[in-house]
Amino acid sequence: MNSLTLTKARDIPWWSGILVAGILLLAGCGTSTSSSSSTSANTATAPTSTAAPAGTTSSNSSVAQVKISETNDKYGFAPATLTVAKGTRVEWSNASDAPHTVTSDSGTTLASSIISPSGGTFDFTFTQSGTYTYHCTVHPYMKGTIVVTG
Numbered sequence: 800m801n802s803l804t805l806t807k808a809r810d811i812p813w814w815s816g817i818l819v820a821g822i823l824l825l826a827g828c829g830t831s832t833s834s835s836s837s838t839s840a841n842t843a844t845a846p847t848s849t850a851a852p853a854g855t856t857s858s859n860s861s862v863a864q865v866k867i868s869e870t871n872d873k874y875g876f877a878p879a880t881l882t883v884a885k886g887t888r889v890e891w892s893n894a895s896d897a898p899h900t901v902t903s904d905s906g907t908t909l910a911s912s913i914i915s916p917s918g919g920t921f922d923f924t925f926t927q928s929g930t931y932t933y934h935c936t937v938h939p940y941m942k943g944t945i946v947v948t949g
Protein backbone atom coordinates (compact mmCIF):
# COMPACT_ATOMS: atom_id res chain seq x y z
CA MET A 800 0.00 0.00 0.00
CA ASN A 801 2.65 2.38 1.03
CA SER A 802 5.06 1.43 -1.73
CA LEU A 803 2.28 1.72 -4.30
CA THR A 804 1.55 5.28 -3.23
CA LEU A 805 5.25 6.12 -3.45
CA THR A 806 5.52 4.70 -6.95
CA LYS A 807 2.50 6.69 -8.03
CA ALA A 808 3.94 9.87 -6.65
CA ARG A 809 7.21 9.37 -8.53
CA ASP A 810 5.27 8.74 -11.72
CA ILE A 811 3.74 12.21 -11.57
CA PRO A 812 6.12 14.45 -13.46
CA TRP A 813 5.50 17.63 -11.50
CA TRP A 814 8.73 19.08 -12.90
CA SER A 815 8.01 18.18 -16.50
CA GLY A 816 6.17 21.42 -17.12
CA ILE A 817 9.23 23.43 -16.06
CA LEU A 818 11.50 21.24 -18.17
CA VAL A 819 9.36 21.66 -21.27
CA ALA A 820 9.17 25.41 -20.72
CA GLY A 821 12.96 25.52 -20.37
CA ILE A 822 13.49 23.59 -23.58
CA LEU A 823 11.07 25.87 -25.41
CA LEU A 824 12.92 28.93 -24.12
CA LEU A 825 16.27 27.51 -25.23
CA ALA A 826 14.86 26.65 -28.64
CA GLY A 827 13.43 30.16 -28.95
CA CYS A 828 16.77 31.73 -28.07
CA GLY A 829 18.66 29.54 -30.50
CA THR A 830 16.31 30.38 -33.31
CA SER A 831 16.51 34.14 -32.87
CA THR A 832 20.31 34.09 -32.53
CA SER A 833 20.87 32.13 -35.72
CA SER A 834 18.43 34.26 -37.70
CA SER A 835 20.11 37.52 -36.64
CA SER A 836 23.57 36.23 -37.54
CA SER A 837 22.39 35.19 -40.99
CA THR A 838 20.94 38.69 -41.44
CA SER A 839 24.31 40.31 -40.76
CA ALA A 840 25.97 37.88 -43.16
CA ASN A 841 23.59 39.02 -45.87
CA THR A 842 24.38 42.66 -45.10
CA ALA A 843 28.11 42.02 -45.38
CA THR A 844 27.79 40.64 -48.89
CA ALA A 845 25.49 43.44 -50.07
CA PRO A 846 28.10 46.09 -51.11
CA THR A 847 29.52 43.79 -53.81
CA SER A 848 26.24 43.62 -55.68
CA THR A 849 25.44 47.34 -55.32
CA ALA A 850 28.40 48.36 -57.50
CA ALA A 851 26.21 47.97 -60.59
CA PRO A 852 23.81 50.94 -60.24
CA ALA A 853 25.73 54.12 -61.07
CA GLY A 854 23.15 56.50 -59.64
CA THR A 855 23.55 59.04 -56.90
CA THR A 856 21.52 56.91 -54.52
CA SER A 857 24.29 54.31 -54.37
CA SER A 858 26.03 56.57 -51.88
CA ASN A 859 24.44 54.75 -48.97
CA SER A 860 25.70 51.39 -50.17
CA SER A 861 29.05 51.70 -48.44
CA VAL A 862 31.02 54.31 -46.57
CA ALA A 863 34.77 54.44 -46.06
CA GLN A 864 36.43 56.51 -43.38
CA VAL A 865 39.58 58.61 -43.43
CA LYS A 866 40.61 60.00 -40.08
CA ILE A 867 42.54 63.23 -39.76
CA SER A 868 44.73 62.97 -36.71
CA GLU A 869 47.97 64.16 -35.20
CA THR A 870 50.99 61.91 -34.78
CA ASN A 871 54.35 63.19 -33.50
CA ASP A 872 53.31 66.83 -33.99
CA LYS A 873 52.39 66.15 -37.61
CA TYR A 874 48.86 66.05 -38.94
CA GLY A 875 47.97 63.38 -41.41
CA PHE A 876 45.28 61.44 -43.22
CA ALA A 877 44.80 57.86 -42.02
CA PRO A 878 44.98 55.81 -44.08
CA ALA A 879 47.12 57.97 -46.36
CA THR A 880 46.11 55.79 -49.29
CA LEU A 881 42.62 54.35 -49.37
CA THR A 882 41.30 52.03 -52.07
CA VAL A 883 37.53 51.90 -52.54
CA ALA A 884 35.05 50.58 -55.08
CA LYS A 885 33.27 52.98 -57.41
CA GLY A 886 30.16 54.40 -55.74
CA THR A 887 31.71 54.45 -52.30
CA ARG A 888 31.19 57.46 -50.11
CA VAL A 889 34.37 58.51 -48.35
CA GLU A 890 34.03 60.48 -45.15
CA TRP A 891 36.90 62.42 -43.65
CA SER A 892 36.59 63.16 -39.96
CA ASN A 893 38.79 65.62 -38.16
CA ALA A 894 39.95 64.12 -34.87
CA SER A 895 42.72 66.67 -34.41
CA ASP A 896 42.76 70.10 -32.77
CA ALA A 897 43.44 72.04 -35.98
CA PRO A 898 41.36 72.95 -39.04
CA HIS A 899 42.10 71.12 -42.28
CA THR A 900 40.87 70.80 -45.84
CA VAL A 901 40.59 67.97 -48.33
CA THR A 902 41.71 69.52 -51.61
CA SER A 903 42.54 67.76 -54.86
CA ASP A 904 46.10 68.32 -56.08
CA SER A 905 44.61 68.83 -59.55
CA GLY A 906 42.29 71.53 -58.26
CA THR A 907 39.20 69.55 -59.19
CA THR A 908 36.96 66.87 -57.64
CA LEU A 909 37.81 67.38 -53.98
CA ALA A 910 37.38 70.89 -52.65
CA SER A 911 36.23 70.92 -49.07
CA SER A 912 35.83 74.02 -47.05
CA ILE A 913 37.59 74.17 -43.69
CA ILE A 914 36.90 71.01 -41.71
CA SER A 915 36.41 72.06 -38.11
CA PRO A 916 38.70 70.71 -35.38
CA SER A 917 37.52 67.99 -33.04
CA GLY A 918 34.77 66.36 -35.02
CA GLY A 919 34.23 68.21 -38.29
CA THR A 920 33.56 66.03 -41.31
CA PHE A 921 33.63 66.18 -45.09
CA ASP A 922 32.35 63.52 -47.41
CA PHE A 923 32.47 62.81 -51.10
CA THR A 924 31.03 59.98 -53.18
CA PHE A 925 33.36 58.70 -55.89
CA THR A 926 31.40 57.77 -59.00
CA GLN A 927 34.35 57.50 -61.40
CA SER A 928 37.31 55.18 -61.09
CA GLY A 929 40.78 56.66 -60.94
CA THR A 930 43.48 57.86 -58.57
CA TYR A 931 42.71 61.02 -56.65
CA THR A 932 45.60 62.70 -54.87
CA TYR A 933 44.79 65.44 -52.41
CA HIS A 934 46.32 67.59 -49.71
CA CYS A 935 45.40 70.01 -46.96
CA THR A 936 45.70 73.68 -47.87
CA VAL A 937 46.38 74.62 -44.25
CA HIS A 938 49.22 72.10 -43.94
CA PRO A 939 50.58 71.42 -47.47
CA TYR A 940 52.70 68.55 -46.17
CA MET A 941 49.50 66.61 -45.47
CA LYS A 942 48.92 64.34 -48.42
CA GLY A 943 46.48 61.58 -49.21
CA THR A 944 45.35 59.41 -52.07
CA ILE A 945 42.02 57.79 -52.86
CA VAL A 946 42.16 54.97 -55.40
CA VAL A 947 38.75 54.21 -56.89
CA THR A 948 38.46 50.84 -58.60
CA GLY A 949 35.78 49.39 -60.84
Ligand SMILES: [Cu+2]
Nearest residue numbers: 899935937938
Ligand atom coordinates in the same frame (compact mmCIF):
# COMPACT_ATOMS: atom_id res chain seq x y z
CU1 LIG B 1 45.74 70.23 -42.31
